[in-house]
Amino acid sequence: MVILAKRIFTGYEWLVDQQILVHQGRIHQIKPVEGELEGSGFICAGFIDLQVYGGCERLFSNHPTVDSIEKTFDEHHKTGTTQFQITLNCSPKETMWKAIDACKSYLSRGGKGLVGLHLEGPFFNPIRKGAHKEEFVQAPSVEFIKEIVDRAGDLPIYMTIAPEMFSEEALDYILKSPIMVSLGHSDASIEQANLALSKGAKRITHLFNAMSQWQSRALGLVGASFSSDAWTSIIVDGLHCDFRSVKLAKELKKHRLFLITDAVTHDISGPYLFDKKDGKFTNESGTLSGSALTMEQAVQNCVNEVGIDVEEAIRMATLYPAQVADLDQDLGTVEEGKRACLLYMSDDLKVQQVWLDGEPLMD
Known part of the structure; x- marks a missing residue:
């Protein structure tokens, strides 16, 4: 399979008038075409969302199923x-x-796109x-954590925790x-947070939200x-x-800040009741509950x-989350040898086509 591209953003540089040769779902070669290609827009790596709760009015927390x-x-x-x-x-x-x-069943059936389970809680x-x-x-x-690890097996688990709620033994484990x-939903002091970071925690969940704030x-x-x-x-x-606040955070965090959607879906069929009104989701008490965001919108914003x-x-939606979840050997950039998970985007940053392992997904 050959994908022609007027422009490619590899994650590191722009390439012009190129062809991407795909073999067995991977990028076999990227090389120039003869002459110039017509058209606009560009190819980039597919987005990676490390925090999304459901879709099409099926919230995973209410219905933890393959469907x-x-x-x-x-x-x-x-x-x-x-x-995701x-x-x-x-x-x-x-x-x-x-x-x-x-998650295990979905992957065993060849389910598309899933790279792990994010347990946001219960700690x-x-x-x-x-x-x-x-x-x-x-x-x-320790016993609870061990049971999670044992049941997960080789399923990648990403977990948001409040470090101050852990004993030293459980945190080390x-x-x-x-x-x-990842640290989040936490009222930790900076000393408590830094202790967890010094022991090996490498991630923090949805900056500014549901966490102890920066005060004088x-x-x-x-x-x-x-x-x-x-x-x-x-x-x-x-x-x-x-x-x-995002602008300030980007100036301070630089390349260590990455995008998530935190997207939920309208679902009032279980313990989590998320209703969309005026462009935002709230629960039964009126608390802001996840987002209505897409990765496309996050990049545009x-x-x-x-x-x-x-x-x-684009890197905040591709390369960085790939690095965060240890996926960058296969995903996050447009490079030879990596999976052909790609997007064709218009110049105004609207997704026009999606390829998953070289397979086009949009008409």
């Missing part, structure tokens, strides 16, 4: 997401085990629970486990992010963060509202 994962891919690939971590709200053990089993600080159910918050223990730990005499988890090289996700929808260069905005 919910399929519906999430069906909705979000249309706006450029080729890979399905995300489970803070939930009881039984729901967690169903979620793990659903939260209730003070910073956000829209999550307080009755589902649970205390961390989870940080040495295969779980990709108490820097909190926000301050820990700004004063460290921890990878930090951010929701660039103008609701979870003012665009001016970075460029048009925050003033981030196109190249860097």
Whole structure:
């Protein structure tokens, strides 16, 4: 298969008048064409969303099934997401085990796009629970963490935790486990956060939201992010963060800031009741609950509202999340040998075509 491209943004540089040769789902070769190609727009790597809760009115937290994962891919690939971590709200053990089993089953059937399970909870600080159910918050223990690891097997698990809720033994155990730990839904002091970072935590979840804030005499988890090289996700929808806050965060975090959607879907059929009104999702108490964002919109907002260069905005949705989740050997850039998960975007940053392992997904 050959994909012709007037322009390619590889993740590092622009190439002009090129052809991408795809073989067995991977980029076999990128080479110039003879002469000049007509057209506009450009090719880039597919978006990677490490925090998305569902799609097509099927919230994974209410329905931890293969069908919910399929519906999430069906909705979000249309706006450029080729890979995603399905995300489970803070939930009881039984729901967690169903979620793990659903992910394994989806992958065993050749399900598209899934690169892991993001457990957002249950090891939260209730003070910073956000829209999550307080009755589902649970205390961390070595035994509980071991059970998660054992049940997951080779399924990649990414987990948001409040470090101040852990004993020293439990914190050490989870940080040495295969779980990709991210700090969030936390009221940690900067000292507590820095301790977890010094022990090996490398990530922080949705900057500014559901965490201890940066104050003059108490820097909190926000301050820990700004004063460290921890990878930090951010929701660039103008609701979870003012665009001016995103601009400041980008200036401080530089290439360690990456995009997530935190996207939910309209679903009032289970314990999590998310209803969309006036362009935003809230729960039954009126608390902002996830987003209505797409990765396409997040990139557009970075460029048009925050003033981030196109190249860097694309990296925030491709290369950086690939690095965060240890996927960059196969994904995140347009390079020979990598999977042919690609987007054709218009010059105004609208997704026109999506390829998953070389297979076009849009008419």
